[in-house]
């Protein structure tokens with residue numbers, strides 16, 4: 556089959572029927588939830604199973620059942636009136652499916668860990684078209700693999716999360732007209748002993764990046780309503796010359812970004828990206844210098860950091876498939892590959908600089924890897940986790956039906 560057939564199942568049985576059809580007709584399968592992953596762009600031949608109609612959100616106490624096609628903005632909006640929150644990512648339109656299966660680094664990552672650290676169960680349509688429940692006590696191997704192993708193991712039609720009671724947040728936006736080396740070193744020092752309620756991100760982007768306003772900024776979220784504690788924790792950063800801090804108390808759901816939507820029918824493919832990401836144990840001076848030099852050298856480049864540690868680091872390494880629990884920072888840097896602005900020489904220089912930066916990383920975070928690179932997949936896991944994922948893949952999807960992902964080859 557060379558054409559792409561789009562299926563939008565509205566019920567679990569229809570997902571199972573689509574999987575059986577893919578098996579019977581040997582059709583490649585693309586699974587789409589929020590549509591932000593690399594495999595959702597464009598039209599690949601085969602069956603494209605779009606889960607958007609399976610997006611119910613129901614709440615029982617603090618347990619939240621979320622359909623496999625829901626997006627995080629809808630989850631946050633549904634939970635807000637109940638005073639509940641699940642740590643997700645930073646963007647409302649990102650899917651619960653893709654983000655959760657890859658890990659999910661969000662604003663509460665230091666308070667509560669990754670999105671998967673709140674996952675307590677799921678319903679999965681397997682490669683045979685069977686529907687199974689998974690949890691710590693039922694199909695525990697599959698439950699383990701879903702927490703970081705990506706879309707390799709089946710189609711998740713329902714995620715069950717344990718939500719947290721949260722009476723509010725405090726948000727600080729620090730506009731930076733300051734020496735980025737000083738800001739980053741100070742942020743690193745602040746976060747070393749920071750309370751887990753505090754999570755920060757640093758972003759330095761050019762005017763052309765649609766995802767954020769141009770320039771450097773450091774945003775901070777405090778999980779709780781105590782603005783003074785946030786102010787106190789951030790004081791060493793706010794006191795730097797050229798930093799202006801604005802503190803507000805928005806609802807959690809309102810800090811999730813909503814990227815601009817392209818006009819109906821016009822898919823905007825993201826520009827090429829030369830660079831990468833990594834989970835780092837330490838943000839040392841050398842790494843900071845390299846990141847700042849990278850951003851300065853290439854006008855159309857992005858540098859993006861998120862603090863980790865806290866609850867993220869307290870989850871035992873082996874208890875999920877996600878790598879690098881000892882990481883204290885997530886780092887991403889790259890330049891947009893714009894024809895006319897970037898030639899082969901520039902491309903080679905940018906890549907060489909990124910290769911220097913990535914030297915010290917513990918692992919790559921698959922969810923922020925913008926393209927499929929099969930050779931890179933082992934570097935997204937510990938070697939033990941990769942071996943275990945391979946075994947679980949053999950058991951649940953030996954024919955590799957679910958291969959349009961960072962693929963664990965069976």
Ligand SMILES: Cc1cc2nc3c(=O)[nH]c(=O)nc-3n(C[C@H](O)[C@H](O)[C@H](O)COP(=O)(O)OP(=O)(O)OC[C@H]3O[C@@H](n4cnc5c(N)ncnc54)[C@H](O)[C@@H]3O)c2cc1C
Pocket residue numbers: 586587588589590591592593594595606623624643644645646648649650651652653654655656657658659660661705706707709710711712766814922923959960
């Ligand atoms: C604007 C933007 C902001 C982002 N912010 C964050 C962030 O703050 N934190 C973070 O950790 N990541 C973030 N990411 C990365 C994001 O987590 C990944 O791109 C993720 O894969 C997107 O999930 P999706 O459901 O929207 O995409 P999709 O393209 O729909 O899904 C990605 C892949 O996940 C698998 N998949 C999805 N749903 C299911 C399902 N129900 N069952 C089985 N397999 C499934 C499929 O293999 C699919 O190809 C961001 C990405 C973008 C573009």
